[in-house]
Amino acid sequence: MNDDPQDLKQRVNRRQLLKLLGTVGVTPIAARLLPDLLPHLSDASPAQDKTESRRIRQWVLVFDLRKCEGCVTIGEAPQCIEACNAEHFVPKGQEWIKVFEMESPGGHSFFLPRPCMQCENPPCLNVCPVGATYMNEEGVVLVNHERCIGCRMCMAACPYAARVFNWEQPENPPGATFATYSPEYPVPHRQGTVEKCMLCAHRTMDGKLPACVEGCPMYAIYLGDLTEDIATNGKDVVKLSLFLASNSAYRLKEELGTRPRVFYIPGHGQESGHDIDEHRPVIPARSWQEQGVSLDDPQGGH
Amino acid sequence: MDTLTDMQQAERKLEVVVLRPLTQTSRRWYVWTASLLVIVGIGIVAYINQLANGLAVTGMRDRVIWGLYITNFVFFIGISHAGTLISAILRTTHAEWRRPVTRMAELITVVALSIGGLMPVIDLGRPDRIPFLLQYGKISSPIVWDFISIATYLTASLMYLYLPLIPDFALAYDRLRGATSSIRLKLYGLLSLGWLDLPEQRRRLTRGINIMMILIIPIAISVHTVVSWIFSMTMRAGWNSTIFGPYFVVGAIFSGIAGIITVMYVFRRIYHLEDYITAKHFRYLSYLLLAFDLIYLYFTFAEYLTTGYKMEEGENFLLRELLVGQYSLFFWVFVVGGLLIPATIIILPWTRKIPLLVLGSILVNIGMWLKRFVIVVPSLALPLLPTEWGVYIPTWVEIAISAAAFAGFALIFTLATKLIPIISVWEMKEGWERGLTARAPEPARSAPTLAPLAADTGGADEP
Ligand code: SF4
Ligand code: SF4
Numbered sequence: 001m002n003d004d005p006q007d008l009k010q011r012v013n014r015r016q017l018l019k020l021l022g023t024v025g026v027t028p029i030a031a032r033l034l035p036d037l038l039p040h041l042s043d044a045s046p047a048q049d050k051t052e053s054r055r056i057r058q059w060v061l062v063f064d065l066r067k068c069e070g071c072v073t074i075g076e077a078p079q080c081i082e083a084c085n086a087e088h089f090v091p092k093g094q095e096w097i098k099v100f101e102m103e104s105p106g107g108h109s110f111f112l113p114r115p116c117m118q119c120e121n122p123p124c125l126n127v128c129p130v131g132a133t134y135m136n137e138e139g140v141v142l143v144n145h146e147r148c149i150g151c152r153m154c155m156a157a158c159p160y161a162a163r164v165f166n167w168e169q170p171e172n173p174p175g176a177t178f179a180t181y182s183p184e185y186p187v188p189h190r191q192g193t194v195e196k197c198m199l200c201a202h203r204t205m206d207g208k209l210p211a212c213v214e215g216c217p218m219y220a221i222y223l224g225d226l227t228e229d230i231a232t233n234g235k236d237v238v239k240l241s242l243f244l245a246s247n248s249a250y251r252l253k254e255e256l257g258t259r260p261r262v263f264y265i266p267g268h269g270q271e272s273g274h275d276i277d278e279h280r281p282v283i284p285a286r287s288w289q290e291q292g293v294s295l296d297d298p299q300g301g302h
Numbered sequence: 303m304d305t306l307t308d309m310q311q312a313e314r315k316l317e318v319v320v321l322r323p324l325t326q327t328s329r330r331w332y333v334w335t336a337s338l339l340v341i342v343g344i345g346i347v348a349y350i351n352q353l354a355n356g357l358a359v360t361g362m363r364d365r366v367i368w369g370l371y372i373t374n375f376v377f378f379i380g381i382s383h384a385g386t387l388i389s390a391i392l393r394t395t396h397a398e399w400r401r402p403v404t405r406m407a408e409l410i411t412v413v414a415l416s417i418g419g420l421m422p423v424i425d426l427g428r429p430d431r432i433p434f435l436l437q438y439g440k441i442s443s444p445i446v447w448d449f450i451s452i453a454t455y456l457t458a459s460l461m462y463l464y465l466p467l468i469p470d471f472a473l474a475y476d477r478l479r480g481a482t483s484s485i486r487l488k489l490y491g492l493l494s495l496g497w498l499d500l501p502e503q504r505r506r507l508t509r510g511i512n513i514m515m516i517l518i519i520p521i522a523i524s525v526h527t528v529v530s531w532i533f534s535m536t537m538r539a540g541w542n543s544t545i546f547g548p549y550f551v552v553g554a555i556f557s558g559i560a561g562i563i564t565v566m567y568v569f570r571r572i573y574h575l576e577d578y579i580t581a582k583h584f585r586y587l588s589y590l591l592l593a594f595d596l597i598y599l600y601f602t603f604a605e606y607l608t609t610g611y612k613m614e615e616g617e618n619f620l621l622r623e624l625l626v627g628q629y630s631l632f633f634w635v636f637v638v639g640g641l642l643i644p645a646t647i648i649i650l651p652w653t654r655k656i657p658l659l660v661l662g663s664i665l666v667n668i669g670m671w672l673k674r675f676v677i678v679v680p681s682l683a684l685p686l687l688p689t690e691w692g693v694y695i696p697t698w699v700e701i702a703i704s705a706a707a708f709a710g711f712a713l714i715f716t717l718a719t720k721l722i723p724i725i726s727v728w729e730m731k732e733g734w735e736r737g738l739t740a741r742a743p744e745p746a747r748s749a750p751t752l753a754p755l756a757a758d759t760g761g762a763d764e765p
Binding site: 094098100101102103114123126127128129130131132147148149150151152153155156157159160161163164165166167168169191192193194256 | 355356357358360362363364365367368422425426427428431432434435437438439440442443444445446449532533535536537538682686687688689
C-alpha cells in the first residue's frame with residue numbers, strides 16, 4: 001500500500017457517522033434506530049480510532065488466477081491456507097480459505113482459492129437469529145462468538161460453503177485463554193460456534209495486509225479498498241477499478257445477488273510458471289499445530 | 303336405577319369406559335411405561351454425552367450440518383398438525399362424527415409440538431445460549447419466525463386442549479370420588495374451574511372453543527409454513543422453492559391424519575373403545591388421508607418436474623441422486639410405500655378395512671419421515687463448489703436421541719391417559735342429545751352423524 005499506515009486506521013466514529021447521515025437527510029428518528037438495526041454501527045465495535053478523515057475503508061480481495069498455481073509448482077501446500085491457519089490458530093480440520101482445483105471448459109484445470117466472499121448482501125447475516133453474524137463498517141462480515149448459538153442456519157444459507165463449525169472444543173494455543181477475544185480476532189476458539197474467514201479484520205485495522213495476502217509466494221492476492229479505488233498484493237499497487245476491468249474480473253455465483261467482495265481474474269497460474277499439461281494435485285495444508293506456531297510468534301499477531 | 307332410559311344407560315356406560323383408565327392400571331401398562339422410560343433414559347445419556355463432547359459425537363460435519371434432529375423436528379411438527387388443525391376443521395364444519403376423536407387429536411398436537419420443538423434445541427451447538435433468542439432475537443431470521451409461531455401454536459393448542467376438558471374434569475371429580483387419591487381429586491376439582499354445567503357456563507365454554515377453533519387454523523398453517531421457510535429462505539438446490547410453504551403444510555396435515563388414525567387404533571384396542579371409535583371413523587379419516595395423499599403427490603410431482611425439466615446444474619445433481627442415486631431407496635420407499643400403497647388401500651373397497659387402513663397410516667408416516675430426511679440431507683450434501691458429495695451417517699447418539707423422541711412421544715401419551723379422559727364425554731353426550739330426539743343411541747353402533755364428511759359407502763362397519 002502506498003498509504004501511510006496511520007491512514008488505514010482512519011475511520012469515523014459512530015457519532016460522526018450519525019451526524020453525516022443526519023446531514024444527508026436521514027431523519028433523526030432513523031438515525032436513532034440505526035444502531036439497533038445495524039449492529040456494526042454500535043460502540044461495541046473496537047474500531048474506535050478517531051481521525052479527522054471520514055473515509056471508511058471498504059475492503060475487497062482480488063485473486064489473480066494467472067498467478068495462482070495452487071502452490072503445486074513449488075511443491076508446497078497452498079501458502080495462503082497455511083498462513084491463515086497460523087495467523088488465527090484455525091482449529092484443526094478447518095480451512096477458512098480453501099483452494100479448489102476447478103475444471104476449465106477445455107478439460108484442463110485451474111486453481112481457485114475461496115475465502116469468505118464478504119458478501120455485500122450476505123445471506124448468512126440475514127438468517128442469523130441472534131445477530132451473531134454482522135457486518136462492520138468496512139463491509140467485513142464478522143461473527144460474534146460470544147453471541148452465536150450454534151444453530152448453523154448461516155452455514156445452510158452461505159452459497160459458498162465458506163463457514164465451518166466447531167463441532168468440538170478446538171485446541172487453542174497455550175495462553176489463548178488470556179487473549180482478549182474480539183470478533184475481529186476470534187481467539188480463543190469456542191465449541192459450538194461457527195467460524196469463517198473475517199478478512200483479517202484485526203490486521204487491516206493495524207494497517208497490515210491479511211495473512212493470506214502476505215503468505216502468497218506468487219503475489220496472486222490483492223487487498224483492495226473500494227473507497228480509495230486502490231489495491232495491493234504487497235509488491236505492486238494498482239488502481240482497483242482499472243485492474244478489475246482491464247483483466248475481465250468476475251465474481252463467484254454473481255447471479256445469486258450476494259454481491260461478493262472477492263474478485264477473480266481468470267487464469268491458470270501461467271504467470272507463475274504452471275504447466276497446464278502437467279497435472280499436480282493441491283497438497284494438504286498443515287494446521288497451526290503442525291507448523292508449530294505459538295501465540296508469541298510474530299505471525300500469531302498479538 | 304331401573305327407570306334409566308336407554309340414553310342414560312348409554313351415557314353411564316360411556317362414562318365408565320372412558321374413566322376406567324384413570325383409576326385402573328394394568329400390569330401391561332407398567333411394563334410398557336417402564337420400557338419407554340428405558341429408551342428415554344438412554345436418549346438422555348446420549349444427550350449428556352453430546353453436551354459434554356460437543357456435536358462432534360454426531361454424524362454431522364461442516365458439509366451436512368443438519369441431520370436426524372432437524373428431520374425429526376420437521377416430522378414431529380408435521381404430526382402436530384394432526385390434531386388441532388383437524389379437530390378445528392371438523393368442529394368448524396360441524397362434522398358430528400368428530401366427537402370421539404377430537405380429544406386424541408388435540409393431545410397429539412400438544413405432545414408432538416413439545417417433542418418437535420425440543421429437537422432444534424438438541425441440535426444447537428450452544429444450548430446454554432437459548433435465552434439469546436429472546437434477548438437478541440432478530441426478526442429477519444426464519445429461526446425466530448419458527449420460535450415465535452411454534453410458541454404461539456403450543457400455547458393455543460394447550461388452551462384448545464384444555465377448554466373442552468373442563469366439563470370432563472368436573473365429571474371425573476364427581477364420578478371418581480372415593481375411587482382415586484384425594485390429591486388427584488383435588489386436582490380435578492381445581493382444573494374444572496367450578497364447572498356446574500349451567501347454561502351460562504356452557505354458553506361461555508362453547509364461545510371459547512369456537513374462538514379457539516377459528517384462531518388455531520391460521521396459526522397451525524403459519525407454523526408449518528415457517529418451518530419450510532427455514533429451508534426455502536436459502537439458495538440451495540432442492541430448498542430454493544416457492545411452493546415449500548404450502549407443500550409442507552399439506553405434508554403436515556397428511557402425516558397428521560395418518561398419526562391420528564394410528565393413535566386412534568391403539569387406544570381403541572387398549573382401552574376397549576370399539577363402541578365409540580368405529581369403522582366409520584377410520585373410513586372417514588382415511589378419505590381425508592386419501593385427499594391429502596393425492597394433493598401431496600401432486601405437489602411432489604409439480605416440485606420435481608418444474609425443477610427437473612430445466613436441469614439447472616445443482617437441481618440436476620440433486621434429482622439424479624434422489625431418483626437413481628444414493629438417496630433413491632429413501633425416495634422411492636416414500637413414493638411407493640408412503641403415497642401409492644396407502645392410496646391404493648383406501649381406494650379399493652376390499653382393502654378398506656381397519657387393520658389395513660392402520661397399516662397404510664403407519665406406512666404414510668414412515669414415508670413422510672423418509673421424505674423429510676431426503677429434503678434435509680441431500681441438499682446439504684450437494685457440493686456447492688467442486689467437491690465430493692458430503693457424507694452423513696448418523697451416530698448412535700443421534701439414533702438414541704431420535705428413538706428417545708419417539709419413545710417420549712408415546713410416554714407422554716401413556717401418562718396423559720392416566721390423567722385425562724381420552725374421549726370428550728360431554729361432547730359425546732351433547733352429540734347424542736342433539737342428534738337423536740326420539741331414539742336413544744345404541745352404543746354398539748356408530749355415533750350419529752349429522753354432516754358426515756363423505757357419504758357413507760354402505761360398506762360393513764366392521765371388517
Ligand atoms: S450458527 Fe451462530 S452465526 Fe450462524 S446463524 Fe446460528 S447463531 Fe448466527
Ligand atoms: S461468503 Fe458466505 S459466509 Fe461469507 S459473507 Fe457471503 S454468505 Fe456470508
